[in-house]
Amino acid sequence: xxxxxxxxxxxxxxxxxxxxxxxxxxxxxxxxxxxxxxxxxxxxxxxxxxxxxxxxxxxxxxxxxxxxxxxxxxxxxxxxxxxxxxxxxxxxxxxxxxxxxxxxxxxxxxxxxxxxxxxxxxxxxxxxxxxxxxxxxxxxxxxxxxxxxxxxxxxxxxxxxxxxxxxxxxxxxxxxxxxxxxxxxxxxxxxxxxxxxxxxxxxxxxxxxxxxxxxxxxxxxxxxxxxxxxxxxxxxxxxxxxxxxxxxxxxxxxxxxxxxxxxxxxxxxxxxxx
Amino acid sequence: xxxxxxxxxxxxxxxxxxxxxxxxxxxxxxxxxxxxxxxxxxxxxxxxxxxxxxxxxxxxxxxxxxxxxxxxxxxxxxxxxxxxxxxxxxxxxxxxxxxxxxxxxxxxxxxxxxxxxxxxxxxxxxxxxxxxxxxxxxxxxxxxxxxxxxxxxxxxxxxxxxxxxxxxxxxxxxxxxxxxxxxxxxxxxxxxxxxxxxxxxxxxxxxxxxxxxxxxxxxxxxxxxxxxxxxxxxxxxxxxxxxxxxxxxxxxxxxxxxxxxxxxxxxxxxxxx
Ligand SMILES: Nc1ncnc2c1ncn2[C@@H]1O[C@H](COP(=O)(O)OP(=O)(O)OP(=O)(O)O)[C@@H](O)[C@H]1O
Ligand SMILES: [Mg+2]
Numbered sequence: 364x365x366x367x368x369x370x371x372x373x374x375x376x377x378x379x380x381x382x383x384x385x386x387x388x389x390x391x392x393x394x395x396x397x398x399x400x401x402x403x404x405x406x407x408x409x410x411x412x413x414x415x416x417x418x419x420x421x422x423x424x425x426x427x428x429x430x431x432x433x434x435x436x437x438x439x440x441x442x443x444x445x446x447x448x449x450x451x452x453x454x455x456x457x458x459x460x461x462x463x464x465x466x467x468x469x470x471x472x473x474x475x476x477x478x479x480x481x482x483x484x485x486x487x488x489x490x491x492x493x494x495x496x497x498x499x500x501x502x503x504x505x506x507x508x509x510x511x512x513x514x515x516x517x518x519x520x521x522x523x524x525x526x527x528x529x530x531x532x533x534x535x536x537x538x539x540x541x542x543x544x545x546x547x548x549x550x551x552x553x554x555x556x557x558x559x560x561x562x563x564x565x566x567x568x569x570x571x572x573x574x575x576x577x578x579x580x581x582x583x584x585x586x587x588x589x590x591x592x593x594x595x596x597x598x599x600x601x602x603x604x605x606x607x608x609x610x611x612x613x614x615x616x617x618x619x620x621x622x623x624x625x626x627x628x629x630x631x632x633x634x635x636x637x
Numbered sequence: 638x639x640x641x642x643x644x645x646x647x648x649x650x651x652x653x654x655x656x657x658x659x660x661x662x663x664x665x666x667x668x669x670x671x672x673x674x675x676x677x678x679x680x681x682x683x684x685x686x687x688x689x690x691x692x693x694x695x696x697x698x699x700x701x702x703x704x705x706x707x708x709x710x711x712x713x714x715x716x717x718x719x720x721x722x723x724x725x726x727x728x729x730x731x732x733x734x735x736x737x738x739x740x741x742x743x744x745x746x747x748x749x750x751x752x753x754x755x756x757x758x759x760x761x762x763x764x765x766x767x768x769x770x771x772x773x774x775x776x777x778x779x780x781x782x783x784x785x786x787x788x789x790x791x792x793x794x795x796x797x798x799x800x801x802x803x804x805x806x807x808x809x810x811x812x813x814x815x816x817x818x819x820x821x822x823x824x825x826x827x828x829x830x831x832x833x834x835x836x837x838x839x840x841x842x843x844x845x846x847x848x849x850x851x852x853x854x855x856x857x858x859x860x861x862x863x864x865x866x867x868x869x870x871x872x873x874x875x876x877x878x879x880x881x882x883x884x885x886x887x888x889x890x891x892x893x894x895x896x897x898x899x900x901x902x903x904x905x906x907x908x909x910x
Contacts, residue, residue, distance in 0.1 A: 373750075377738070377741075377745070377749045450697075450700075452753070455725060455754060457753050628704045633702055
């Protein structure tokens, strides 16, 4: 047990120090995310449409959080391949579950801190009133949808074992498709009909729909712009779907990872030099 | 007879390489051809062979990073394939390339590695300092990013990483390549002490004849994936009537040690369609 805790800490320790050493990049990326969120939100402000503004802010923040979660986990193996340390990680007596759990824990921590900073910065541009939102409920939805996104990240993480460049390319394409079909800034009904089925298999669709209700953003023009946030009981459908996706995607992600790792060890794809 | 540290039986490894238009043709490299040998517990065994002869491939199989296509390995009684997790607890490896997080310091890289093996950070740090000092790396360097270190210094940190976990079995793939003569001697002295004090079993590959003769009780010659001769340095020289290990290798393998395995006369790494 103590062994496993230390091994988990190894990945947190490593990633903390790597983040510290790459701090200038972290600042640059966070700066960019703040500007990006603010510019999107200001579209709504310019139109004098408070409902749209809220929709856009929620979409931008949620997408920021979930996409960082996904891409950081997906890229974790790419980094190790670039550095050449992957062989040493795979040689250590650490189970893949501990390895990937350690990596995921750091990424969750990193995404939470980053999103909190973005929200704080956003307050400088727009007066954001969260007093009527069901913040507790939103946190529950975020926690549950994180699990599904971690699973997606795990499946993508193993791609660089095939090829570092192809892996990174595939991760970006996949992330783009998620952004497109999940209705981050618009209702999915505006998508072409043939794309809509994809919306139903993206966990982000459900996370967004639940968070909009919990924020109390009115749906149709007949409803008030913002009401009191819905109670958690009104989003049980979304929560159930998200929980189910997590329950499938985490084991599936681990399974795919193990499969590709075995293949790489048979064909010699882990190798870098020497 | 003493216990076996490493027992390799009939090991085979192929690599497939795709080539040509749409990668439709594939060639096969037979990297390890029916390799068998034994190393006693506490013994140091050297592998000598030209570039591409299969030394690193063999070490990767023993390090559980490559799955063999045929044959079996036993490391301190644990089987590969089958008991990889038990094997991983017992081995330390140094490769030619010092694979580190270049932005992290030696301290951070070493602590990460020690934690991965479930060690306590405090005692790991103390042990790391001791080893680095014995290898002749100044203390101040401990907190410098790896990318600011010379290749030789990085190699010393790599050796420290392998030794930090006190492994009963060490796999050393050209550990002293890139080190200056003084550093080489420091490493060699350290390895000798490790063997005499801890009874560590060591498998070493090297292109340095003097080093191999000094450290290894027995030596195996490997060429184009086959083990072509083995014995003590004296036995190998006597067998081939040669004055040096270099000459012995030429006499027994038909190629010089510093010759690339893939020579133009078709003598090299056997590739087939
Ligand atoms: N991962 C891999 N994928 C494909 N081919 C490989 C792989 N690893 C090794 N090979 C091939 O197997 C053969 C043996 O390579 P290996 O690296 O084991 O040689 P070596 O004896 O360590 O050489 P050197 O002295 O240059 O380090 C070579 O023909 C090499 O191209
Ligand atoms: Mg090699």
